[in-house]
Structure formats: C-alpha cells, structure tokens
Amino acid sequence: MDWLQLLGHAGLSAFQRLGRGNLFLFQVLLGFPDLIRRFHLVVVQLWSVGVRSLLLIMVAGTFVGMVMSLQGYNTLVDFGAEDSLGVLVALSLVRELGPVVSALLFAGRAGSALTAEIGLMKATEQLAGMEMMAVDPLRRIVAPRLLGGILAMPLLAALFSALGVIGGYFVGVGLLGVDDGAFWSQMQAKVDLNDDILNGVIKSVVFGLAVTWIAVFEGYDTVPTSEGVSRATTRTVVHSSLAVLGLDFVLTALMFNG
Amino acid sequence: MHNRTLEIGVGVFVALGLAALLMLAMKVSNLGALSADGGYELTARFDNIGGLKVRSPVTMAGVRIGRVSEISFDNETYEAVARFAIEPQYNRLPKDTSASIFTAGLLGEQYVGLEPGGEEAFLGADDEIRMTQSAVVLEQIIGQFLYSKASEGEDK
Numbered sequence: 001m002d003w004l005q006l007l008g009h010a011g012l013s014a015f016q017r018l019g020r021g022n023l024f025l026f027q028v029l030l031g032f033p034d035l036i037r038r039f040h041l042v043v044v045q046l047w048s049v050g051v052r053s054l055l056l057i058m059v060a061g062t063f064v065g066m067v068m069s070l071q072g073y074n075t076l077v078d079f080g081a082e083d084s085l086g087v088l089v090a091l092s093l094v095r096e097l098g099p100v101v102s103a104l105l106f107a108g109r110a111g112s113a114l115t116a117e118i119g120l121m122k123a124t125e126q127l128a129g130m131e132m133m134a135v136d137p138l139r140r141i142v143a144p145r146l147l148g149g150i151l152a153m154p155l156l157a158a159l160f161s162a163l164g165v166i167g168g169y170f171v172g173v174g175l176l177g178v179d180d181g182a183f184w185s186q187m188q189a190k191v192d193l194n195d196d197i198l199n200g201v202i203k204s205v206v207f208g209l210a211v212t213w214i215a216v217f218e219g220y221d222t223v224p225t226s227e228g229v230s231r232a233t234t235r236t237v238v239h240s241s242l243a244v245l246g247l248d249f250v251l252t253a254l255m256f257n258g
Numbered sequence: 259m260h261n262r263t264l265e266i267g268v269g270v271f272v273a274l275g276l277a278a279l280l281m282l283a284m285k286v287s288n289l290g291a292l293s294a295d296g297g298y299e300l301t302a303r304f305d306n307i308g309g310l311k312v313r314s315p316v317t318m319a320g321v322r323i324g325r326v327s328e329i330s331f332d333n334e335t336y337e338a339v340a341r342f343a344i345e346p347q348y349n350r351l352p353k354d355t356s357a358s359i360f361t362a363g364l365l366g367e368q369y370v371g372l373e374p375g376g377e378e379a380f381l382g383a384d385d386e387i388r389m390t391q392s393a394v395v396l397e398q399i400i401g402q403f404l405y406s407k408a409s410e411g412e413d414k
Contacts, residue, residue, distance in 0.1 A: 043268050051267045054274070090286045155275025162278035165286055184285070189315075193287040201279070 031139035045148030065164030086187035098161030118219025153208025308393025356389035
C-alpha cells in the first residue's frame with residue numbers, strides 16, 4: 001500500500017510540474033511582444049548564451065567533422081566510394097550531429113548557467129524583490145533569456161555544421177587524398193536545401209526552445225536553497241539532454257520518413 | 259565601454275552564424291549549382307524509368323545540362339512521363355535528340371543521357387523528345403540470360 005501511495009505521489013507531482021512548466025512557458029511567451037521594445041535585454045542574453053558558447057561549439061564542430069572524415073574514409077575506401085566522403089560528412093552533420101551535439105553542448109554550457117543564475121536570484125529573493133517593485137520577473141528576467149536561447153541555438157548549430165564540413169574537408173582532402181572536386185560536387189548533388197538544411201535549422205530551433213525552456217523553468221521552480229539550486233542545475237542538464245535526444249527521434253521520424 | 263564590446267561581440271556572433279548558414283546553403287547544398295529559372299522544359303516518355311528520380315541529372319556528352327523536374331505516369335498509354343528542366347544556355351538541342359536512361363557505374367544512381375541527332379531545327383520549350391530508351395533493369399537482363407541459357411539446354 002505504501003509504495004502504491006509513493007507511486008501515486010510521484011506521478012501526481014510529475015504531472016503538476018509538467019502543468020506548471022506549460023503555464024510558465026505560456027506566461028513567458030506573453031512577454032515576448034514587449035521584448036521588441038527592449039531588445040537590448042535579448043542582446044545581453046545572446047552574449048552570455050551565444051557568444052560565450054562560441055568557442056566550445058566551434059572547436060567541437062571542427063573535431064567532430066574531422067573524426068567523421070577519418071572514420072568514414074576507412075569504411076568507404078573498401079567500396080571504392082571515398083568520393084562520397086563529402087556527402088557522408090555533410091549529411092550527417094547537417095541533419096543530425098549539428099543540431100543534436102550542439103544542443104547537448106548548449107545544455108551543458110548555457111542551460112546549466114541559466115538555471116544556476118535564475119535559481120540563485122530566487123534563493124537570494126531578488127525575484128521576490130522585483131515583484132515587490134511591480135516588475136514582472138517573467139518578462140524582465142525569463143523572457144529575454146528564452147528568446148536569446150531560441151535565437152542563439154540555430155546559429156550555433158549552423159556554425160557547428162559548417163566548421164564540421166570544413167574540418168572534414170581538411171582531413172579528407174588534405175590528409176587522406178580524396179579528390180577535391182568530387183568532395184564538393186558529390187556533396188552539392190546530394191544535399192538538398194529544403195530537405196536537409198532547412199530541416200536541420202528547424203530541429204535546432206526546437207532544441208533551442210526545449211533546452212532553454214527546461215533551463216529557465218528549473219531555475220524559476222527551484223527550491224530556494226543551495227542544495228535546491230545544485231539539484232535544479234543537474235536536472236537541467238539531464239532533462240534537457242534527454243529531451244533533445246527524444247525530440248530528435250520524433251523530428252527525424254516526421255521529417256525524413258517520407 | 260563594456261556595453262559596446264558586448265554588442266560588437268553579439269554582432270560578430272550573429273554574423274558568423276548567418277555566414278555559416280549561407281555557406282551551408284551555397285557551398286554544401288545544391289543551391290549554388292541550381293539555376294533552373296530561365297531554363298526551359300522538355301518531356302519524354304519511357305516504358306520504364308527504373309530508379310530515375312526527380313532531381314536526377316540530365317546529361318549530354320557526360321556534362322550535366324539540366325535535371326529531371328517531374329515524373330508522372332500516363333494512365334492511358336501506361337508510360338512514364340518525365341519532364342526535364344534544361345538550363346537556358348543549352349538551347350541548341352536538335353529536334354531528333356534521343357534520351358536514354360543510364361546507370362552511373364554498376365550500381366550507381368540513374369541519370370538521363372541525351373544523344374544529339376542531325377536535324378537543323380532545335381527543341382523549344384515543352385517539346386517532346388520522341389526517341390527514348392528505357393532504363394536497363396538488371397533483374398530483367400539476368401532473367402533473360404537465364405531463360406536463354408535454359409532454352410539452349412532444351413534444344414540440345
């Protein structure tokens with residue numbers, strides 16, 4: 001009987017959180033129109049979630065592309081198909097690795113920071129203070145961060161993919177001796193602007209929303225103690241990574257199944 | 259000024275991101291190579307198009323001069339109707355040009371090869387290529403080969 005109650009409690013609180021999260025997102029989205037007039041708030045957030053993640057994303061993208069090139073070459077060369085290396089690298093980066101890996105890195109780099117920042121604001125009662133001054137923290141604090149994350153994510157994913165392709169080019173053409181022209185021409189023949197690149201961008205926008213939403217909600221919903229903030233930060237990274245991977249499967253099934 | 263460096267940093271970030279998107283669009287995908295506007299379209303009927311797909315290349319003398327833009331099925335004649343988008347600078351294809359479906363390599367993708375004829379008049383927009391040769395379906399050839407071998411055996 002006891003564990004039945006436990007199960008019920010866990011289920012109820014999970015659904016309550018889910019409901020709170022959705023209401024929270026709705027309220028934050030209501031604050032978006034105001035942001036057009038106060039866009040400098042978003043610019044500051046673009047700096048802290050975007051520019052500061054830049055180095056990590058760029059280095060990661062280059063190395064992922066280089067490794068893909070090395071590994072792909074070993075497989076393709078057995079079939080005499082090493083000219084398709086460009087296709088392999090570009091398609092896997094643009095469709096999957098670019099959006100997914102950069103979203104995972106983004107969750108670790110920017111999402112955790114957002115949760116800790118907002119969580120500490122709550123723990124030190126800055127959010128309550130703002131409410132006392134009739135400033136809505138959802139509009140002043142949360143909305144610019146969410147919009148910043150949504151805007152930054154596709155740019156970061158595009159940079160990741162582009163640098164990955166360049167890294168793959170240097171390893172494939174420079175190191176392994178794949179033909180320069182074949183690398184690009186096969187890639188251009190197979191990669192489609194709408195089917196591949198646009199879908200990749202859509203994916204990264206969705207991931208940006210999911211990761212930042214989870215991050216700001218965990219921060220806003222945290223138990224206002226040091227332990228609560230630390231737990232919320234951990235949960236942000238875990239939940240947003242799981243959400244990215246799960247959403248990726250759903251989106252891939254919807255986009256590339258046809 | 260801190261605010262200034264911050265804004266410049268964000269500007270650089272956004273510019274880099276957009277440049278990466280542009281590079282993906284122009285260099286990685288087919289947007290740069292595709293200049294379909296201003297071209298003209300031809301149609302051709304095939305008994306069997308095999309694995310030909312929309313966007314497959316249309317070549318002449320091995321050079322790509324266009325792409326397959328549409329594939330449909332004619333319910334009356336039971337033929338496949340393929341439309342080719344030919345780039346505008348290749349506007350001197352003779353009227354009796356013939357079209358065949360080839361395979362790049364043994365198992366590669368299929369493409370349309372055009373063979374010029376000898377007529378003086380040129381094909382214009384929406385003209386039909388009369389002489390066509392269907393795709394070679396590997397299974398059919400193997401089947402025919404086995405069948406002929408079998409019938410040879412019977413004769414003896």
